[in-house]
Amino acid sequence: MTILKIRGGDLDLVEYDFASFSPGENINTCGFEGTYALTPSQVPVRTRAPGRIHLTVLDMNRFAPGQPGGGGIGFAIDVFAEVEARCIETGYEINYSRPSIVRHFLSVFSKTVGYTGGFSVTAKDHNYKHVGLGSTSTILTALSAAVNRSLGDPLTPDELRILIGNNYIEETEEGRVAFGFETGVGPAVSGKGGMAILGDNLTLVYRNQFGEGKNVYVVIPPSSISSAGEEEFSLLMNKARSLDYRDRELKAYIIMMDFIPALNKGDLKKMGDLMWEMEFRGSKRAEIEHHSFELYQYMHKLRKAGLEFIGMSSVGPSIAVITDLSQDKLISILKPLDLEIAVCTKVNNSGLIYL
Template sequence: MPLMKIRGGDLDLVEYDFEPFRAGTNIRPLRIDRPLRPVPRPGTFTVRAPARIHSTVLDMNRFSPDQPGGGGFGYAVRVYSTARAECTAEGIEIEYERKPIIRHIVEAFRATVGYQGGFRIAADDHHYKHVGLGSTGTMLLAVSHAMNAALGSPLTAEELRILVGRNFVEETAENDDRVAFGFETGVGPAASTYGGFVVMGDELALAYRHPFAEGKNVFVIIPKSGISSSGKSEFDLLMNRARDLDYRDRPIKAYMVLMDLLPALERGDLKKAGDVMWEIEFRGSKRAEIEHHDFAIYNIMSRLREAGIEFVGMSSVGPSIAVITGKSEEEMKAIADSLGLSVALSTAVDNEGLKVTQTA
């Protein structure tokens, strides 16, 4: 991997060695200041975790691939990944196509709780690829909770989401057993754990959580874009242009979240929350993410709002657009058709979070 240069301003140039490593090495276990007693339990433990829509980062100057944080907000949706785990005497068996990322979180978990035995793990993600639902973080969280339940839950839900945030990795382009640390604000694990709408502060701090958009529908629309949102392209976008704009706009973004968005969420005002989201689309790193694709994204979102859609926002680095509305699926399809778009996914907000079950 190349040596990446990050410029956030005229006097802010740093280098980051984006070096991959073998899965299960370079782990970041948590230090827990209480005795942990992992006790293998019989049976198989299954976790169903909702996906997330990541609306925006608050300040990209506060995170990098080896430093989770940056703040942000997003919400859980009723699209699910599942993971099953059972204890074995030794060894790690993984039934999942993306074995390196699972192997890495397994070793981080075992080192944290001090477990020397093995696991048999099977995972199944939601199969919606590259639509902004954060399948990697959801799967790492689900596997962590399944292993934790199989050992009598030595870690709390809060500790597990921090563990995932600190050890968030992606596979390398070479598709071997190596991984590399990815960009992680903590929005995904928090939303998947607790459901609803979450606001994150820096260093994976969960600042706020609230039920969101009860009785409303969520639709994901994917406009055509020939611009990459992954790999070096994503790195250059997030750590250069986006950081520069967040230097300027992070105070107003934080102010709008605290003074406008949170009160709207408290009173269940989806339209007001959507107005705040629309303002943030033009601010800081979110603006950089949208402009990275094409100004046509702004035109599409504007026309969706003009059609009466209450909450419109591009998810993560796009180009997927996630909307929340009281309109029916038929009404939404008609609007999308009139704009030359198609609905890739119809769902709703999950306000309950992940669930754990046990079978013999």
């Protein structure tokens, strides 16, 4: 077990026991536990969910491992996780590279709906792990819908989203798991598509179609700094937390008074200008500087080249570019910067589907 210190200010220093546990322990049923008319099916259910770009958290002081919240903004993109699930008599048969996170959610879901049987699950994620594209939240969104459908849909999509957020974990060593940071943005946009804005306690404040027909390019600049585990914890709960004490009111004002109206009008350039302002505010500044000031230089040069919307996803180092420009044109812009396109895709406005 690791003891990590959190400092939010001169008089705000606490210790957090970053303890791992076995899948199936520390379950939160979110008040949804009850008696449901389940109809278990051995017919496989297949789902596909889009990944996400998480643009910013609104206030790092409002969440912690095991305590989802903090608010945030993000949108879905066409990189996909797929899950096939069916009911079996007993136990969990899991065919996936990260079985611990699947096993834990299956335990959470089964306890919530009162299911005493088992599941067979085959999963495939989008293979971009810990670079800001939501590998864990996307696979959990696809998984939750598949097992829910295999029992006759006892829970609503929003209940599944809340269940994921309150039981969000990452794998650790020897098949164990630990609570992770979760704003709820990933499941919200992976489930419904488009762009979503969340408030605290996983509350969906606003969602709309976004960037229809626009190209999305993900550029991953070189970085030797980890965006997972203890490094992520120290970043988010220390410097980022302190900066959000200072800037959270301004960030909330920008979102409510400028960003949501621009999203409602489909004004991509205005949203891009506002997001650029947010890159220098609060926790987003801490996340970017975590990798080095060079990330600001990259994004500034891309904006100077006329790209409409630039933003670093999550704790990075992935940079999302949304533009009308073709792939060949963007390559010519990136080449002098020694950068390459890692993902070429589109905004996803449809969300999770059943295959």
